[in-house]
Amino acid sequence: MTTDSNVLFQNYFSKKRDYDEVLKDNMSVNPDWDMLLQNLTKLGSEELIERQNQMNWLMDENGVTYNVYNDPKGLHRTWDLNIVPFLIHQKEWQDVEKGIVQRAEILNLVLKDIYGKRELIKNGIIPHEIVFAHRGFLRQCDQIQYNTTKNLLIHSADLARGPDGRMWVVNDRTQAPSGMGYALENRVATKRVLPDILSNINVKKSASFFQDYSQMLKNSSPRNVSNPNIVILTPGPHNETYFEHTYMSSFLGYPLVKGNDLVVRNGKVWMKSLKKLKQVDVILRRVDDVYMDPLELREDSYLGIAGLLDVIRQQNVTVVNPIGSGILENSGLIPFMGNICKYFLNEELILPQIASWWCGQTKERHHVLSNLSEFVVKRIDRSNRESIFFCEFLNEKELATLKQEINARPYNFVAQEKISFSTAPDFVNGKLEPRKVACRTFAIAKDDSYSVMPGGLVRVAAERENLRVSNQRGGISKDFWVITDQPEDIVQNYSWDKSTKNTTISDINDLPSHTAENLFWSGRYLGRALITSRLLRMSLNRMSSLKYSNNKTEEESLHYIFEAITTITHTLPGFVGKGKEAVFKNPLKEFNSLIFDEKRMGSLGQTLMSFTNSYYSLRNLWSKDMWRVFDGIKKLWNKYDKNKEHSISALVKLLDNIITKLIAFMGLIEESILVDQGLLLYFIGLQMEQASLTIEKCRALIVVKHDEQLEYEMLEALLTSHESLNIYRYSYRSYLNIDNVINLIILDKKYTRSLTYQLARIQKDINQLPQSESNNGMSKCQLLIAEINNIVQSLDIDTLTKVNNNTFIRESLEYSLSKLSDLLHKTSLSVSDTYFNHSYQQTQLVNQNFPLQ
Incomplete structure (x- = not known):
């Protein structure tokens, strides 16, 4: 290595403890990363410091923020983007993509079943407590029929590299998955700051995915019109991902509205404009389920639209994703996903999951309580991040209290195997450091299947030895590259509707x-x-x-x-x-x-x-x-x-x-x-x-x-x-x-x-x-x-x-x-x-x- 590379990789290779994205077991460099590391070395430490400063300046100048409540840095905290991207080769990504499509399809069928025939419960595939004891199950949504090809139109999965070197599913996000806009902004910023690093690496583009995204929203309209009225519903500027709401509104060209911009009249949803009420066809929501309709759900909500559920029942508006889809963000389903997959698709799960035990079963509960300090325990309907218990860090009194809670309401808890996320290089203080990483992928309903974003959002632990990867806890982001051996033939073009030459200008x-x-x-x-x-x-x-x-x-x-x-x-x-x-x-x-x-x-x-x-x-x-x-x-x-x-x-x-x-x-x-x-x-x-x-x-x-x-x-x-x-x-x-x-x-x-x-x-x-x-x-x-x-x-x-x-x-x-x-x-x-x-x-x-x- 040159002097620059020695400085750049100082202390990176010396303490390999977990699976690393760059290093193989024999300490040789993963060939998929070789070109990127060469490019970084050519730039050298001082130039990389300057590029990171440019990246920080660009994020600040463009106003890319992530709101963290009670944060000393202020409400609108600048988004942290590290200049070293995370990459995965297309050969491996193809399997991940298939697994994501399969998982989205399974969850789509689960959503239909839970609010429909409930065959999973009747046939003993899943216990009824997992559904009925979960706050995400909304009885007001029972038996609602939808006119879209899929009930679950957007699916997001959090992935992490497991101990076997494969990508594992950690969580599913189905209410109003966030991160897509941040991922897009990450790519735009990286291309601007690091064009020389990108020049000789073939990175898959995301233009076709966002075209599918826009088309999915249009196809979701209950009315057969060429230009349906689509709005993005936001809780407002204090929401943690409000930047993304505004970003996607600008990017897709759809109005950003709050609950009091919309009103129900005569079985339809209308947007209050200056002249008259304008019928709304599709609501892309960033508001959680229970706040969507104060007339039937949380009556103290000012974020939703009174009477919305009745309009949905009449199929006069489409909400993406459907109200009630929060039931799928249920860690209680994870232990049963293998059986669910066999029941619906007669297939094995393509993507492995974290080994999980639902405490509502006697044998599983006994196993968990006997080895509690070895597990990560979650409430199946956790409403905040403090509902995760990393038991290895709990003292005897805290473990005893948790055991009492589990015994009192065993159906409400799931224990999961403690796994250590893989590490990937992060540029910190002039050198590369291994940091824990987690990825978020996105799938969009397309025809009879799903379209998967090539890449997604990568989050990095804020500190070298930190086990938790969370934006709320000071996490950092990376651009996510899916690399190929040959350059793509397509042009990055975010044109949403090529069939329309002259459209009506909004006024x-x-x-x-x-x-x-x-x-x-x-x-x-x-x-x-x-x-x-x-x-x-x-x-x-x-x-x-x-x-x-x-x-x-x-x-x-x-x-x-x-x-x-x-x-x-x-x-x-x-x-x-x-x-x-x-x-x-x-x-x-x-x-x-x-x-x-x-x-x-x-x-x-x-x-x-x-x-x-x-x-x-x-x-x-x-x-x-x-x-x-x-x-x-x-x-x-x-x-x-x-x-x-x-x-x-x-x-x-x-x-x-x-x-x-x-x-x-x-x-x-x-x-x-x-x-x-x-x-x-x-x-x-x-x-x-x-x-x-x-x-x-x-x-x-x-x-x-x-x-x-x-x-x-x-x-x-x-x-x-x-x-x-x-x-x-x-x-x-x-x-x-x-x-x-x-x-x-x-x-x-x-x-x-x-x-x-x-x-x-x-x-x-x-x-x-x-x-x-x-x-x-x-x-x-x-x-x-x-x-x-x-x-x-x-x-x-x-x-x-x-x-x-x-x-x-x-x-x-x-x-x-x-x-x-x-x-x-x-x-x-x-x-x-x-x-x-x-x-x-x-x-x-x-x-x-x-x-x-």
């Missing part, structure tokens, strides 16, 4: 109402964040200037500006409420709170947090460039200690950077989606927030008449916070006066930041929104925005600037702005009531309890 009527609402509010939060940042920056800059000036007028103007900030941002008590004297003595402390306190309503921190929530709900719509800008804002924000009192210059620097990034984000939005596909809602929200805050700034800063110099200071503050001072100087070339400022900021019809322009734009955009088919006239929000614009058109500069000599208030200006603010608020409420109403809810007549534990 705003295909937009789920929840997505539309988040577009509207993302516009509002983005506008609020930008205007608040500019207002705070203007004030801080004036504070800084005052340090080097003894100008009493500037000091007085700053007093009024501070009060205006509290009024505009609604961050009471602040500079106007109880205890304001103390706040004025240390205004910098208040500014730190206004910027960083995420729990304070109206603060910049709270606004950015609200925008972040809307952003994550919409990330299937945004481009990668938008994610990078957004991630830049997040990283910039996280660099600052929120509990520290920062200096004026530090705060101004932060606000400068945030403003720049917010403007960049706003500029990219129009590149992501068409106006007719929902961007219109964003524009309405943005303009509405800008108009509302323009009104608030004018009321706070120029309604009161001041002495000439102080008046000048207030006008300059308004123009500066509005980013309009240069426009004013260029347009009027005169000393600041109230008439010109009102003309520019409020009345100018051509200036994009003027109130008149913003309100006219809102009216134009609202008039483009879909109107209800039952509404022959103007909607309420149309009438309100029309009234607003009529008021603005009637405003007169002489009347607006007239001052009451007793109160020194421009009463007409205050009255007009107050009226406009009230009507604009009503318009916003009307838009929400018209287009984003999710209040419809059904409840169960009889309470049904589906405990989580």
Whole structure:
């Protein structure tokens, strides 16, 4: 070996204890890995470190995340992808593929039988307790008939290399199997970072599998239509694999919906769009069984659709996979899979399983209890990862407690042989280390059989000696290569439907109402964040200037500006409420709170947090460039200690950077989606927030008449916070006066930041929104925005600037702005009531309890 290879493989070969994917028993290198290892050695340790850094950067930049609850790294933890792939040769993969197809077929037949004739129980193939004692068996799904060729349309199996060197099945995933999107992103990232390593290795492509996937969803439609309405149902942004939900939505082109986007009417499922209800044909779900229908299953669920099961019974919608398929994720079935296979197919299992003993049988239970420390014990219906007991690590008291539990409910436990997963090379700290690996494969129903993804998702233990392989426990991922001796002749082309040349372009009527609402509010939060940042920056800059000036007028103007900030941002008590004297003595402390306190309503921190929530709900719509800008804002924000009192210059620097990034984000939005596909809602929200805050700034800063110099200071503050001072100087070339400022900021019809322009734009955009088919006239929000614009058109500069000599208030200006603010608020409420109403809810007549534990 060269010096580089010696460094790269240092300590890898010296401690071979278990089956290793690279090493044979005689310590020679597996020839299937030879070319990959040569390529890695050619690059050398330093170059590989650089490539791993590029991979980490790419995962971060693309926003590939895996949510881990209560994780110190935060909710949206970056996905870890190691640059060294896992590979298996096509010769071995063919047998694995056959085994996966066989297993999917068996489980499909089991699913039909359990909710159908139940011959497996009647003929003694499986004990009835395994089915009826499992939480995954849903009696509400009994005898439901489906119009698809298979009941089980997607199957996923976790595989690990067994002690005999063959791939063994560890678990089955059948409710809403995750990992397919991550596997696809792993391949995309690996090709980008390691093109030279891929160049002389023949890796099977996955394009045909994803074409089968898309076709399977279309074929599942109960209606014979060329373009069925398919949606992806997600629990929402806090779900651990939410990135994948958004990724597959973007990749396949299907809307991502939440439960309250869908509703049951007249025996069918409908998606709430802006104009009307649109019938849904296929639901690709990422929500667990019992949460899918609060009317018949868990009544406290907000994730599903009330009445869904009845629609399924009428075969008016297809859910992939069927509700109730969680019964197949049942470790109690594993000891009986061999007999099930013989019963249905008259075949032996192709893929071996972990040796398992169901404790509901007397002989098996006695064997388990007598040798408990040698087993891994699972509950057949485990609801969380803590339901696995690695008995070799339990003390005497814990073993005794577990024995009591097994004796109390023996039917609820399965013991499995402890096997040690194989190891594969992982690039860590400049060298290769053997790490435990597990693979997840995916099969899709196709015609009378199943199509298997070439490869899948590989997960690696986080530490060298770690026995557990889990993303929730800090696991790492790898790209999964199925290699061949000859290059494939096919081109990687993710074209879903080659038969259709001209398809109907989706428009705003295909937009789920929840997505539309988040577009509207993302516009509002983005506008609020930008205007608040500019207002705070203007004030801080004036504070800084005052340090080097003894100008009493500037000091007085700053007093009024501070009060205006509290009024505009609604961050009471602040500079106007109880205890304001103390706040004025240390205004910098208040500014730190206004910027960083995420729990304070109206603060910049709270606004950015609200925008972040809307952003994550919409990330299937945004481009990668938008994610990078957004991630830049997040990283910039996280660099600052929120509990520290920062200096004026530090705060101004932060606000400068945030403003720049917010403007960049706003500029990219129009590149992501068409106006007719929902961007219109964003524009309405943005303009509405800008108009509302323009009104608030004018009321706070120029309604009161001041002495000439102080008046000048207030006008300059308004123009500066509005980013309009240069426009004013260029347009009027005169000393600041109230008439010109009102003309520019409020009345100018051509200036994009003027109130008149913003309100006219809102009216134009609202008039483009879909109107209800039952509404022959103007909607309420149309009438309100029309009234607003009529008021603005009637405003007169002489009347607006007239001052009451007793109160020194421009009463007409205050009255007009107050009226406009009230009507604009009503318009916003009307838009929400018209287009984003999710209040419809059904409840169960009889309470049904589906405990989580």
